Amino acid sequence: MALELEDVRRAAHLARLGLSDEEAASYVDDLSRILEMADRLQAVDTEHVAPLAHSLDTTQHLRVDEVTEEDQRERFQRCAPAVEDGLYLVPRVVE
């Protein structure tokens, strides 16, 4: 399936990914060709085939619902670009 510039712009916005005009144009061609390759999947009859999300037929391990991790907020925030009073700082969202 060929893509239009508009599709690339839409995906970029959904992914919160800034793209220059030049980049967006080059991805139209690349992604169209990758999707064309992916279209080979359409030739296979999968009507009675269940999707496989995970290669092993296992279920999630369950554990007792207890707090096992200690609070390490300060340590984890040391690698953040901007924090104050234990909060992550971002540009003002609400005026």
Place this chain on the structure above:
Amino acid sequence: MHDKTLTELAAGLTAGDFSSRELTDHFLGRIERLDSEINSFITVTAEQAQASADAADATRRQGDAGPLNGLPLALKDLFCTQGVRTSCGSRMLDNFVSPYDATLVEKLAAAGAVSLGKTNMDEFAMGSSNESSYYGPVKNPWDLAAVPGGSSGGSAAAVAAGLTPAALGTDTGGSIRQPAAFCGITGLKPTYGRVSRYGMVAYASSLDQGGPMARSAEDCALLLGAIAGHDPRDSTSVTRGVPDYRAELNAPLAGLRIGLPREYFGEGLDPDVEVAVREAIRVYESLGASVQDISLPHTNLAIPAYYVIAPAEASSNLSRFDGVRFGHRCENPSDLIDLYKRSRAEGFGSEVKRRILMGTHTLSEGFFEAYYKKAQQVRRLIRQDFLDAFDEVDVLMGPAAPTPAFDLGANKDPLSMYLQDIYTIAINLAGIPGISVPAGFIGQRPTGLQILGPHFAESQLLNVAHQFQQATDWHLKRPVFGEENS
């Protein structure tokens, strides 16, 4: 010392021929002298390595040394290491110093292994040539004009060059096995779920798996024993017990049934690679194995299915890099959306952006059923091909890659790069283990034999690979490069 296998170095430490500190200093010296030629390390942790080596020597004096105690190794730079930059080969994480260790890192450290540093890789493990790294491409020590393969290219090149006796890599679509083949070393991708993914920066979570890269199958067995096992922090890691992977290495191969997938010897396979692989299979016949043709009928759908599933998972995984909690943040964002968009635009390279866009598109409304769901259905058919094959044979054999290492810059088109993964990618979709062992040279560039087994057949794969290495000496060859030339 750098010509020895990890197993030989372990024996040397036990015999007291040298200390871990001497061994560690030897490899640190080689990295300092030679790595500028191949760019295989992103970060060298010399001081920490020396301190770990001294601690390992002290442990040995107390009589507490396990099999990995004091042995140096290197870690692909997507295993989180506490207090050490974990870059993933990306500008996005250039400033990221991990606040915790990956489980695999923790286990190796507990076993007394010494980390020399973090190896170069394709950005976020997306690539087959190690050319997409923010830190520049890695060169193949066998031929500096060639790529080392990817995405674990730095790990493979460093082992081949004798800058470390072993390294840890990860494999999502061939990223351990293909660089192992291109660099003439041995690399094992374990069964999905065998090794914890906790602290391994995620690319495609249903496909990613960490594993050993070393000079021999015996060395891989030693390492796998240390890193395998259930981890409560990774709910996809399996609870089954970890066998002694070295126990079966010497089992005779008489009666082994080998299947050759017809689809792995077709169009696109370099004739010289085919000759080397068929020669390797004759070695197995001389060891008493039987060989039969077999079919994996959905092979041609593996690349399309993978390049829907992996980018879809990547687009979701990589949404965590938002410029807020860690990683790169743009200057002077005008609002929150601008912060996200510009931080990600500046932090990610072009291949990572391509896969984020691809994954976001195929997961979006109107496309999900046609692409993502369809690919998951085809994934089941691909897995079934392998399950059926293993009803008839014990292992499958074929090439690890269709060509020997290609020239740097030769595969500029993303699609032609994706086709490099033709023999490795289905294995990740099926979740089975695979190992690549050196099987000869095309000119001065190495080529690899790939051996595949059923889920959790690592002991058998290591046995089959080890017996080949007892009968051949391809894995003992060493490149001469850089200042060693003079």
